[in-house]
Amino acid sequence: MRAGRTGLVAAAAAMALAWGGAESEARTPRDALVMAWNIDAILTMDPAQIGEVVTDEIVNNVCDPLIFLDHDDPAKMVPGLAERWEVSDDGLTYTFHLRRGLKHPSGNPVTAQDAEWSIRRVLHLGFGNAAQYTQWGLSKEKAEEQIRAIDDHTLQITVPQPWPPSLFLYVLTGRQGFVLDRKAIEPHVATRTDGSPDYGNAWLKTNLACVGPYRLTRWTASDTVILERNPNYWGGDVPMRRVIIRHVVESAAQRLQLERGDIDVARDLNAEDLAAVDASPTLRLNGALRHQLYYIGANMDHPILGKDDVRMAMRYLVDYQGLERTVMRYSGKAWNSFAPQGAFGALPPERGLAFRLDIEKAREHLARAGHAEGFTVKLMHGTAFPSPDIAQHFQANAAKVGIKVEIEQMASGQLFSRMRDRNFELAFLAWSPGYPDADANAMRHVFNPDNRPEAKQTMFLSWRASFDRPWFNEAVQRARLIRDEEERRQLYYEIQERFMREGPFMYNFQQIRQLAMRNEVRELKHHAFKVFYTTARK
Amino acid sequence: MAVDGTAVAAGAEAAGRERADRLRRLGREVFRQASAVAISLFGLLAITFFIGRLLPLDPVVAVIGDDAPQSTYDMVYRELGLDRPLWEQFAIYVGKVLQGDFGAAINTSNRVADDLLRVFPATVELATVSIVIGVGLGIPFGVIAAVHRGTLIDHVVRVVGLIGYSAPNFWLGLMGLVVFYAMLGWVGGPGRVSVFYIDMIEPRTGFLLIDSLLANEPEVFWSAVEHIVLPASILGYSSTAYIARMTRSFMLEQLSQEYVITARVKGLSRARVVWRHAFPNIMVQLVTVIALAYAFLLEGAVLTETVFAWPGFGRYLTLGLLAGDMNVVLACTLIVGLTFIVLNLISDILYRLLDPRTR
Numbered sequence: 001m002r003a004g005r006t007g008l009v010a011a012a013a014a015m016a017l018a019w020g021g022a023e024s025e026a027r028t029p030r031d032a033l034v035m036a037w038n039i040d041a042i043l044t045m046d047p048a049q050i051g052e053v054v055t056d057e058i059v060n061n062v063c064d065p066l067i068f069l070d071h072d073d074p075a076k077m078v079p080g081l082a083e084r085w086e087v088s089d090d091g092l093t094y095t096f097h098l099r100r101g102l103k104h105p106s107g108n109p110v111t112a113q114d115a116e117w118s119i120r121r122v123l124h125l126g127f128g129n130a131a132q133y134t135q136w137g138l139s140k141e142k143a144e145e146q147i148r149a150i151d152d153h154t155l156q157i158t159v160p161q162p163w164p165p166s167l168f169l170y171v172l173t174g175r176q177g178f179v180l181d182r183k184a185i186e187p188h189v190a191t192r193t194d195g196s197p198d199y200g201n202a203w204l205k206t207n208l209a210c211v212g213p214y215r216l217t218r219w220t221a222s223d224t225v226i227l228e229r230n231p232n233y234w235g236g237d238v239p240m241r242r243v244i245i246r247h248v249v250e251s252a253a254q255r256l257q258l259e260r261g262d263i264d265v266a267r268d269l270n271a272e273d274l275a276a277v278d279a280s281p282t283l284r285l286n287g288a289l290r291h292q293l294y295y296i297g298a299n300m301d302h303p304i305l306g307k308d309d310v311r312m313a314m315r316y317l318v319d320y321q322g323l324e325r326t327v328m329r330y331s332g333k334a335w336n337s338f339a340p341q342g343a344f345g346a347l348p349p350e351r352g353l354a355f356r357l358d359i360e361k362a363r364e365h366l367a368r369a370g371h372a373e374g375f376t377v378k379l380m381h382g383t384a385f386p387s388p389d390i391a392q393h394f395q396a397n398a399a400k401v402g403i404k405v406e407i408e409q410m411a412s413g414q415l416f417s418r419m420r421d422r423n424f425e426l427a428f429l430a431w432s433p434g435y436p437d438a439d440a441n442a443m444r445h446v447f448n449p450d451n452r453p454e455a456k457q458t459m460f461l462s463w464r465a466s467f468d469r470p471w472f473n474e475a476v477q478r479a480r481l482i483r484d485e486e487e488r489r490q491l492y493y494e495i496q497e498r499f500m501r502e503g504p505f506m507y508n509f510q511q512i513r514q515l516a517m518r519n520e521v522r523e524l525k526h527h528a529f530k531v532f533y534t535t536a537r538k
Numbered sequence: 539m540a541v542d543g544t545a546v547a548a549g550a551e552a553a554g555r556e557r558a559d560r561l562r563r564l565g566r567e568v569f570r571q572a573s574a575v576a577i578s579l580f581g582l583l584a585i586t587f588f589i590g591r592l593l594p595l596d597p598v599v600a601v602i603g604d605d606a607p608q609s610t611y612d613m614v615y616r617e618l619g620l621d622r623p624l625w626e627q628f629a630i631y632v633g634k635v636l637q638g639d640f641g642a643a644i645n646t647s648n649r650v651a652d653d654l655l656r657v658f659p660a661t662v663e664l665a666t667v668s669i670v671i672g673v674g675l676g677i678p679f680g681v682i683a684a685v686h687r688g689t690l691i692d693h694v695v696r697v698v699g700l701i702g703y704s705a706p707n708f709w710l711g712l713m714g715l716v717v718f719y720a721m722l723g724w725v726g727g728p729g730r731v732s733v734f735y736i737d738m739i740e741p742r743t744g745f746l747l748i749d750s751l752l753a754n755e756p757e758v759f760w761s762a763v764e765h766i767v768l769p770a771s772i773l774g775y776s777s778t779a780y781i782a783r784m785t786r787s788f789m790l791e792q793l794s795q796e797y798v799i800t801a802r803v804k805g806l807s808r809a810r811v812v813w814r815h816a817f818p819n820i821m822v823q824l825v826t827v828i829a830l831a832y833a834f835l836l837e838g839a840v841l842t843e844t845v846f847a848w849p850g851f852g853r854y855l856t857l858g859l860l861a862g863d864m865n866v867v868l869a870c871t872l873i874v875g876l877t878f879i880v881l882n883l884i885s886d887i888l889y890r891l892l893d894p895r896t897r
Contacts, residue, residue, distance in 0.1 A: 043600070043601070131605065222645075
C-alpha cells in the first residue's frame with residue numbers, strides 16, 4: 001500500500017517535472033525566508049521545557065545563549081552574551097562577564113540577574129533540560145549558592161568537581177544557556193498544583209522574552225511560525241527581515257511548493273524527493289551531519305537478549321553500507337558507536353563503523369550463545385522515517401538466521417512510555433546528545449547510576465535497557481575528570497569498543513539534516529547543532 | 539342578529555386554552571428533545587472518556603518529552619489529575635465543561651476552546667464549499683443518469699461517480715496538486731492563503747473567505763479562493779459521487795410511478811415532468827442524504843487536510859488522540875455529536891417545509 005502510493009506520487013511528480021514545473025521563478029518575498037516544515041512537534045516555546053529539534057532550532061534564532069557555537073565549527077565556542085569568562089585555578093568557579101548595554105525587546109537591560117534567574121529556573125522546573133546542569137553536579141537545592149549574579153554584569157557558577165572546562169562550558173551554548181527577560185516574565189508567573197511557582201512556564205508556552213536576532217511574532221499550532229527581525233540586534237547585520245515557517249506535512253506537497261517557488265526551503269523531503277531535488281538544476285541540497293544516532297536497543301533483562309553473543313549476532317544483521325547507498329543515501333551515515341562522528345572522542349571512521357552484513361558471523365555468535373535454532377522476539381518502532389524501513393530490513397536479515405522478529409509499530413508517545421517502563425524486548429529509536437563530546441552519550445547510554453527498578457532512573461537509556469556493568473560506570477566517570485585531552489580520548493576509544501561488544505544498543509546510522517532549497521537561497525549555514533537563519537541571503 | 543356576549547367570551551376562552559395547550563405541548567416537546575440531546579451528549583462523552591483512558595497512550599510523555607527525570611513525570615502526572623480514580627477525573631471534567639471550560643490542549647498549549655474557534659471554522663469553510671459543489675453537480679448528474687437510464691450518459695456518470703467514490707482523497711489530492719498547481723498553475727498550493735497574506739487578516743468569523751471581504755482585502759479573498767478550490771473540489775467530488783448515486787436511484791423509483799406516466803400521456807414535456815412532478819417528491823429523501831454527506835465533511839478529512847496543509851478539525855483531533863490528550867478528544871467528540879444533532883434538527887425542519895403531509 002505504502003510502496004504503491006509512493007510510486008504513484010513519484011510518477012505524478014515526474015510528470016510535473018517533465019512539464020517544466022521546476023523552471024518557475026521564486027515567488028516568495030525578497031526579504032523573507034519561507035520554509036515548509038512539519039511543525040506538529042512544537043508544544044511550547046519555553047526554553048526550559050523544549051525537547052525536540054523543531055522548536056530548538058526556532059528558539060535558537062530568537063534567543064542568544066551566553067556562549068555561541070561558531071557558525072562553521074560546532075566544536076568551537078565563541079563569546080555570546082558573555083563577552084569573556086575565566087575559570088578559577090581549582091577548576092570549580094566559572095566567572096562570566098556579560099556584554100554591557102544590551103537591551104531585551106521590552107527595553108529592559110540584559111543583566112547578570114536575568115542570567116542567574118534563567119539558569120536557576122531550568123533546574124527548578126526539572127524538565128529534561130535540567131539534566132544538562134544536574135549532570136555536572138548543579139542542583140535545584142543548591143542553585144542559590146551555585147549560580148549567582150555578583151553584580152549587574154558578572155555571573156558566577158560554582159561546580160562541585162573540576163570538570164574539563166571545554167566539557168562543562170558546552171552547557172551554556174544551548175537553550176538552557178539563554179538569558180531570558182526576567183522583569184518581563186515575572187508578572188506572568190503562576191502557581192503550580194503543588195504550590196511552587198512555575199517561573200513563567202505557562203506564559204512562555206506561547207511567548208518568548210529574550211535578546212536575539214529575531215522575535216517570535218506568531219505561532220499558530222500546526223499552521224505557521226513567523227519570526228520578525230530584531231531591528232536593534234547587537235550581533236550585526238541580519239539580511240532576512242522575516243522567517244516564515246509554513247506547516248506542510250507531505251513530502252510531495254513540499255517538493256511541489258519548492259519547485260513552484262512558493263517556498264525557499266523544504267525540510268521534510270523523503271528519499272525520492274531528495275533525489276529529485278539533487279538532480280534539479282534550479283534546486284539544491286545542503287546537508288550537515290547531526291549527532292543524532294539511530295539504534296536498536298535490547299532489554300538486558302530478557303533471557304535471550306541479555307546474552308552478549310546474541311546482540312553481537314544482531315549487529316551483523318544490518319547491511320549498513322548497502323542502506324547508506326539506498327534508503328539512507330541523503331539522510332544518514334552508517335555508524336556503530338555511541339560517540340557520533342564529529343564529537344570529541346569519537347572513534348576514527350574505520351573503527352566507528354566496525355560491522356557489516358555478515359550472515360555467517362551472525363550464525364556463529366548465535367551458536368556460541370546456544371541459540372543456533374533461532375528464537376522469536378518483538379521489535380517496536382515509531383512511524384517516522386527511517387524507523388519502518390530499517391526495522392523491516394533488520395527483520396528480513398534476522399529471518400535468515402532463524403530469528404523471527406515480530407514488528408510492532410506505534411505512536412512515539414506510546415513508544416517512549418513503554419521504554420520508560422522497561423516494557424520492551426527490542427526497540428528502534430533515535431537519540432541526540434546535548435553537546436559534541438563522547439561524554440554526552442556515555443553519561444546516558446553507558447553509565448547507569450542505579451539499576452534497581454524502583455530507582456526509576458528513566459532519563460538514562462542504560463537504566464531503561466537494564467544495562468549495569470561496574471567497569472563501564474567507573475570508566476565513564478573517570479573519563480570526564482581527565483584534563484589531558486589525549487588521555488581522555490584514548491579512554492573513550494576503549495569504552496566505545498568494549499561497548500560495541502557488551503552494550504545493549506546496536507547503533508546503525510547517524511542522521512544528516514538535509515535542507516532542500518532553491519538556488520537563490522545562499523549562506524543558510526547549519527551544522528550538527530544549529531541552523532543559522534541570520535546568515536541567509538537571497 | 540345580536541351576538542351573545544358570553545358565547546364570544548367562551549369562544550375566546552376556548553381559543554386561549556387551545557393556545558396554552560399548544561404552548562404546553564410545544565414546551566414538553568422542546569424539553570423532551572433537549573433532554574434527549576443532553577443525554578446523548580453525556581453518553582457520548584462518557585464512552586469516549588473511558589475508551590480514551592484505556593488506550594495505551596501517555597499524555598505525560600507528550601508534555602515533558604522523552605528526557606525528563608521521574609520526579610518531573612510524577613509531578614505532571616498529578617498536575618494532569620491522572621492520579622485520581624477514573625470516575626473522579628470524569629466528574630471533574632464534566633463539571634468544568636458545564637462551566638464552559640474545556641481545559642488546555644497539550645499539542646498547542648492553548649485553551650481547547652480557542653483552538654476549536656480556529657480549526658473548526660477552517661473545516662466548516664472547506665466542508666461548505668465542498669457540499670455546495672457536491673449538491674450542485676451531484677443532483678443534476680443523478681437526475682440525468684436516471685432519465686437516460688442504460689444509455690452512454692448513465693454509464694459515464696456511473697463510472698465517474700465510482701472513481702470519486704473509491705479513489706482515496708489522499709491520492710486525488712496529490713494528483714490535483716501536481717496537475718492544477720504544479721503543472722498548470724491554476725490554483726494555489728497547500729495552505730489556506732498565499733505566504734504574502736499570511737497574517738494580514740485578523741480572524742473575526744474564522745472563515746477566511748468572509749474575513750477577507752469584511753476587511754476589504756479583495757486580494758486576500760482571491761488568494762483564499764485559489765487555495766480552497768482544489769481541496770474543496772476533491773472533497774466535493776466524493777460528495778458528488780455519493781449524492782448523484784442516491785439521486786439516481788430515488789429518481790428511478792419516481793419515474794416508474796403511474797403519475798409520471800399519466801403526466802407524460804397528458805402531453806407534458808419530459809423536462810417538466812422530471813423537474814416539476816418527480817423531483818419535488820425526492821427532495822425529502824435528498825435532504826437526509828445531503829445532511830449526512832455534510833456531517834461527514836464536517837468531521838474533518840484528515841488525509842485531505844494533511845495533503846493540503848489545511849489547519850482543520852480532522853488533523854487537530856487526530857494529533858490530540860495520538861498525544862493521548864483527552865481534553866482535545868472529548869471536546870472534538872462533543873462538536874461532532876452536536877454537528878450531527880444540529881443537522882438532524884435542520885433536516886427535520888426541512889422535511890416539514892418540503893413535505894405537505896407532515897404539516
